[in-house]
Amino acid sequence: MDDDLxxxxxxxxADEVRRLRAGVRAHRDASGHDLCWHHPDLWALLPERIAPDIAVPPWPRFLRGCVRYRESLDREKPDAAVHDREFED
Structure with a gap:
């Protein structure tokens, strides 16, 4: 799978490591509403070009997962700054 290396x-x-690190940092540094999105830019760092076969939960389960994720941020990062803005396209 990684024969290209x-x-x-x-x-x-070294250039490849820098490119991958930049992608991981961009994902790590996501904040605000950007935390809620899937990240195809992160997947695009891989050399294989496949369309991810994602499955999306039904709305109630999806929203419960979002709430649990947000609750985990309260536990794991209680001192995080508050991004009190509505989402805008």
Whole structure:
């Protein structure tokens, strides 16, 4: 699956690590409403180009999952800044 790495030079591998780190940092640094979105840009860092086969829960279950995620942020990051803005496209 990662055979493409075998032919890379040290400099090419270092560039790849930097590219991947930048993508992970962008995902890690998401804040506000950006926490709620799926992240195809993160998946696009992989060399294989496949359409992700995602499954979406029905609305009530999906919303319960969102609430549980938000509750986990209260527990795990109680000192997080508050982003008190409505979502806008």
């Amino acid at each position: 075998d032919g890379m030079s040290r400099d090419e591998l």
